[in-house]
Amino acid sequence: MGTWESFDRYAEEYDAWYEKYTPAYESELLALRTFLPENPGKLKALEIGTGTGRFASALGVSLGLEPSRAMAMLAKQRRLEVVLGVAEFLPFKREYFDLVLIVTALAFFENPRQALREALRILKPGGQILTGILDRNSPQGCCLKSENKKGKFSSEANFLSAVEFSTYLLEIGFENLEVCQTLFRQPEKTENVELPEEGHGKGNFVVFSARKPLQEHGN
Numbered sequence: 701m702g703t704w705e706s707f708d709r710y711a712e713e714y715d716a717w718y719e720k721y722t723p724a725y726e727s728e729l730l731a732l733r734t735f736l737p738e739n740p741g742k743l744k745a746l747e748i749g750t751g752t753g754r755f756a757s758a759l760g761v762s763l764g765l766e767p768s769r770a771m772a773m774l775a776k777q778r779r780l781e782v783v784l785g786v787a788e789f790l791p792f793k794r795e796y797f798d799l800v801l802i803v804t805a806l807a808f809f810e811n812p813r814q815a816l817r818e819a820l821r822i823l824k825p826g827g828q829i830l831t832g833i834l835d836r837n838s839p840q841g842c843c844l845k846s847e848n849k850k851g852k853f854s855s856e857a858n859f860l861s862a863v864e865f866s867t868y869l870l871e872i873g874f875e876n877l878e879v880c881q882t883l884f885r886q887p888e889k890t891e892n893v894e895l896p897e898e899g900h901g902k903g904n905f906v907v908f909s910a911r912k913p914l915q916e917h918g919n
Contacts, residue, residue: 706856707751711770715752723894724887728832728905729758731882731896732803735830735909736760743798748787748819749805753778755832761801765790787815792822803832806865807857816872823912829874831908837861840886840904862900865908874910881906 707714718725732755737743740760747756750764753775764782766772772782785791787802787809800819809815819829835841836859860868862879869877880896881903900906 707768708770718754721887724890727882727894731907734880745799746797747801750775753780755803790818795824797822798827800829807859825914827912829910835862835906838904862906869910876911878909
């Protein structure tokens with residue numbers, strides 16, 4: 701509950717970060733677009749943990765799920781439809797969505813594995829999960845740890861490494877994993893939009909694309 705209260709209290713301050721560090725934000729968007737399908741607006745797409753709607757609105761995703769009312773109100777100002785709820789218990793039926801987007805929110809989920817199982821459940825066979833995380837083991841990961849102790853939001857966060865997250869996806873049943881990375885320096889030192897690179901290990905922001913199998917394994 702502490703995390704939601706922080707986001708409720710500081711929603712506008714959180715949203716302002718993206719204005720302050722625009723090149724970093726645009727670098728993240730560019731990396732996400734590496735694996736984004738064409739015409740996402742024509743797909744049944746959902747962002748889990750949509751926050752203030754910065755990513756969903758920029759990437760053509762019109763529906764978001766968010767536990768913080770204050771964040772959801774800002775997302776609605778970006779013309780998103782927002783459902784209040786948590787990632788571990790998604791209020792959507794099985795095999796409904798073509799695309800699920802999760803950007804940095806995973807670090808704030810109560811149970812990331814359960815959230816990913818829920819994402820798998822609501823995706824159609826062959827559907828895509830597109831996720832961006834802040835890699836705890838990147839060269840900038842040490843800064844995440846120091847921010848963890850003092851940040852309004854990050855004190856509640858449990859940042860994963862890219863290797864941990866890859867393992868989660870594959871263990872839960874996703875396949876066709878693709879990975880790229882960006883943010884090779886701190887946001888305050890990022891003066892221009894950075895081009896994403898394959899893989900992980902150098903960039904702080906790592907993007908994963910994976911698919912729900914067309915057939916459940918064992919059938």
